[in-house]
Structure formats: structure tokens, C-alpha cells
Amino acid sequence: MIYDFYHRGDDTFYYRLLSLLEKKIPAKILEISRIRNEVYLVKTNQFWMILKGYNSYQKLKIQEAFTRALKQEGFTHTYQFYVFDDEPIIIDEMLFGMIEYISPHKDSFTYSSKGNRREALQLLEHYYTVTERLVEIYKYILPSFLLMKKLEQRLVEFRSNKSIIEHYLKMEIVEEIFEWANISFLYIQEHNEYLHSKSNVILHGDVAHHNFMRDINNKLYLIDFDLISIGPRVGDYLQFANRILPNIGWSLQQLQKMSGYSQLFKEEWFLIALMYPTDILREWNRIIRNKHLSNDFLLKQVLDLTTDQYEKRKKFYQKLRQIVDI
Template structure:
């Protein structure tokens, strides 16, 4: 038996986990190793699997049922859960689910590749085609998508941190970021009915590159559905755009040409929503909230995010203002 629990310094946790797994899994456990917080790789003599902790039994059962429903509806580009018996595996108030292990491709998935960006958005479109059929089943189970609430909270928190942030950035840059966020938010708030005119799907909620992965046979998968909600697909499209814009040099033309975005570019609401600097606000709020400003590595990352492509981001904002003519 090989195990890696150095991060806990707690052999008791390891033995409890091993004991529970041996009772549930019909195979000999060979190795357990930590991938990240509350996520472990378990190797047996018959198969490998991912062990992931959830805050409640209900959340685990929703994930099990949802991924099973995706498969049944024809979306095969994701994992499934193993359910050997109904008795939950609970340690330290976490309920652990057992997920199919997908053997990864030798190259990590990133948005720096044009091919990856194209295939990711195509996979999301397939996902929405399926989840549109599941909305009626899950509308009383999953939360509704609340974009405006999220944007307002993010803006208010950033505003409260303004004096701190000005110790690290030029005041004029902080002021410009605030201007972009406030202009965008005020418009969206006054035109919130736009979201209610769109058909709902089940949004993924976190379309970062690490929630896509290729397997050893080059098949692309969509993973980690912890943040799923009911809402119009524009919610994920905005987030996806925000994630890839640095990789395409903040090019409006390149984004507009991508599958799914042509129609959105005809809508003023979407263009103004693109102006909201959600990534900058999110990361500054996080580093201050977690009291990590003394961590030089994390501070350098958030400073780089803010300043590295700032001129291109500013031109992007100005061009969008010209397009909408407001």
C-alpha cells in the first residue's frame, strides 16, 4: 500500500478512509494519493477512480443523478459516478463520491490553442442541447442563475477594497477599472429583463480551461459540475469569453467569429456585459478576503493579471463603447 497524506499529517484520517473504502470497493486498494483539497486518486488492482468530497449527501446525490442523466440523454463527454452501495462514505463532515477515472492526454488542455478554444465551445453547445431537455426535471432541484447578484456583490466588495488596492496599483488604473465595472453594471441592472427573454439550459457555471480535459484517445470531456444552475446560456458564454480574451489579444473580431457568438454580438446587452472586468474584481477580492497580500507569489499573479494586458483591455472596452454608441 502506498499513500500520500503529507498535507494532513494525520494517519488517523488515512486509516479511516482506507477502512471505509475497503468495505465499499470490490477490489484491492493499491495506492491513495491527494490531487488537491478533498480530491484523491485511488488505484486498485482492477481500476482507478477519483474520490471527491462534497459538503452534503444531497449535493453528492445530485451530482450522481445529473451526470447519469447527461449520459442517458446522449452526452457522453463526461464521467460517471460509481455507486457500489447506498451507504455514504463520510469523513470529517465531508461526503465522498467515487468518480470514474479518465486517463488524461499527455498534453494539458489550455485556451492558448485555437483548436482547444473551438472544440471547447462546440462541446458546450452539445451540452446545452442536452441540458435544455433536462431543465424541467431539475428546475426545482438546482438554483437559478443570478448574474446581477454576483456582479453587484463583486463590485461592492471591490469598491470596499479600493483604498487597499491603490497601494499596489496606480490610482488612475483603479479608477478606470471602477468606471468600466460601474458603467456595465448600471446598464445591465436597468435592462435585467433581457435575461428573462432567453430560453433556459443547465449552465455549467465554471467554464475555465481546467474543467475541460482530453483523454489519452484525444476525446474532449467536460467535468466538475459543482456550480450548475438554471439560466440562459449567455451566462456561460460571458464567462467563456472572459476566460479566452487574453489568449486572443482582446480581439473583438476573433471572438465574434467563434461559434455561438455571432448572434450575441447583435445584442447591446451582451456587448455591455463584456465590458465588466469580472476577472480583475474577482482576483483582487479573493486575495484581500483571504488575507494573502503578503504572499508574494499570489500578489504577483494578480498584479500581472491586472497590468499585463491593460492597454489591450482598455482598447477593447473603448471599441465596445463605440459599437454600442452609449
């Protein structure tokens, strides 16, 4: 029996998927349900698994090999791929990988608690210790971490959207956001050698809270390696800081006390890089690019992101500027 909880509008897709799975999986399929775009939960009479779509054979095989290498090197806090034979499942030019299902904890993982933030950082450090040993194997397979390119693209797109954004925000707020972004970007651009002076690991690339999950036994897992790249730890630490700062009230002192950050606070590059308002630029660019400004719910989200803690963010950036004297 097949249940589609998120109707796709193409029933034949499920019958094609079922037919292919029945040929590959040594178990009876009981149910297939869509979780989100190109991600499905498959229940059999023996086990459950996640079916995830990839747009190229290379990407799928990199994910299979990388997660297997993590386990072999002692990182057991992630999933494995099932590979029942060498031929992937292909439907509508999308290739599907079969991923081990982790029974989730009743409570979703968030960055709202100090304990969760601490445990996430500990898990990331364990991940880097392992991936540091894998860099030589993957340095010709994975892309390099290109922070400058990402920051420049966001800033250019945000600048092109300025006239639209000013319909929703006060002009002085938009100008301040530009000032923060420009100061940070120009400094990083002039000191790009900083990243090349650091030892490399395999960066996760998306350390948002939803890429950590607890299982039913409270074990914390790191998941979703679609954005892995070769670069120094600071790339993920910078992103992690941006993700948790709203949860700690933009407190410079709390961030500095966290594991891994006390040393980074001694480096001018990191402090100035923290000034780049990456979340604001990312979300305004996304809502405009996707033409979702008419969606009141999404618009409120991006407005709240920009304004709710704006004064705390402003004081945080002012303190950073005082420390580095710019």
C-alpha cells in the same frame, strides 16, 4: 499500501478512509494519494477512481444523478459516479463521491490554441442541447442563474478594498476599472429582463480551461459540475469570453468570429456585459479576502493579470462603448 504525496497531518484520516473503502469497493486498494483539498486518487488492482468530497448529501446525490442523466441523454463526454451501495463515505462530516477516472492526455488542455477554443465551444453547445431537455426535471432542484447578485457582490467587495488596492496600482487605473464595472453593472441592472427572455439550459457555471480535459485517446471531456444552475446559454458564453480574451489579445474581431458569438454581438446587453472586468475584481477580492497580499508569487499573478494587457483591454472596452454608443 497507502502513499500520501501531500501529507495531511492526520494519518488516521487515511486509515479511516481505507477501512471504509475496503468495505465498499469490490477490489483490492493499492494506493491513495491526495490531489487537492478533499480530492483523492484511489488505485485498485482492477481500476482507478477519483474520490471527491461534498459538504452535503444533497449535493452529492445531485452530482450522481445529473452526470447519469447526461449519459442517458447522449452526452458521453463526461465521467460517471460509482455507486456500490446507498450509503456514502462520511469522514469528518464530509461526504465522498466515487468518480470514474479518466486517463489524461500527456498535454494539459488550455485556451492558448484556436483549435482548443473551437472544440471547447462545440462541446459546450452539445452539452446545452442535452441539458435543454433536462431543465424541466431540474428546475426545482438546481438554483437559478443569478448574474446580478454575483456582479453586485464583486463590485461591493472591490469598492471596500479600494484603499488597499491603490497601494499596488496607480489611482487612475483603479478609477478606470471602477468606471468599466459601474457602466456595465448599472446597464445590466436596468435591463435584467433580458436574461428572462431567453430559453434556459443547465449552465455549467465554471467554463475555465481546467474544467475541460482530454483523455489519453484525445477525446475532450467536460468535468466538475459543482456550479450548475438554470439559466440562458449567454451566462456561460459571457464567462467563456472573459476566460479566452487574454488568449486572443482582446481582439473584438476574433471573438465575434467564434461559433455562437456572431449573434450575441448583435445584442447590446451582451456587449455592455462584456465590459464588466470580472476577472480583475474576482482576483483582487480573493487575494485580499484570503490575506495573501504578502505572498509575492500570488501578488505578482494578480498584478500581471491587471497590468500586462491593460492597454489592449482598455481599447477593447472603448470599441464596445463606441458600438453601443455609451
